[in-house]
Amino acid sequence: MRIFSRIFLFASILLIFNACSVIECGSSPDDLVENFSNFVDNVGDLKLDYESKQWAIHDKRFEHFLEDCYEYHEEDMSGKARRKFWLKTMKYLKLRYGTSVIRQLFSQEYSNAIEDFFKDGALDDLRRKIKDPN
Numbered sequence: 001m002r003i004f005s006r007i008f009l010f011a012s013i014l015l016i017f018n019a020c021s022v023i024e025c026g027s028s029p030d031d032l033v034e035n036f037s038n039f040v041d042n043v044g045d046l047k048l049d050y051e052s053k054q055w056a057i058h059d060k061r062f063e064h065f066l067e068d069c070y071e072y073h074e075e076d077m078s079g080k081a082r083r084k085f086w087l088k089t090m091k092y093l094k095l096r097y098g099t100s101v102i103r104q105l106f107s108q109e110y111s112n113a114i115e116d117f118f119k120d121g122a123l124d125d126l127r128r129k130i131k132d133p134n
């Protein structure tokens with residue numbers, strides 16, 4: 001009986017972790033963009049110092065959104081949803097590392113790679129958004 005209860009407990013814990021991940025990623029690309037947007041905005045509201053130890057927790061969630069959630073929904077995302085997601089990614093990077101990281105991305109050294117990455121006017125949208133975030 002003890003073995004059965006331990007197996008049940010272990011299975012329950014796995015289900016809870018999986019459910020949390022699904023909730024955070026959302027069931028659709030639009031859910032993902034909304035959840036990620038809320039996450040980035042909430043981190044911005046914290047006004048953390050660049051050296052704060054609290055960044056470790058937020059960086060792990062950020063990586064989860066990029067490496068797990070985005071990859072899961074990427075094929076189904078519209079161009080507009082992708083642009084919104086990557087604009088929020090840039091906002092997070094700015095919050096985390098300051099404006100210098102954004103300036104570096106738009107330096108001559110990286111400009112061709114970024115232009116190839118953002119097609120169909122998305123780069124222009126990003127440049128406008130960085131100049132005027134509101």
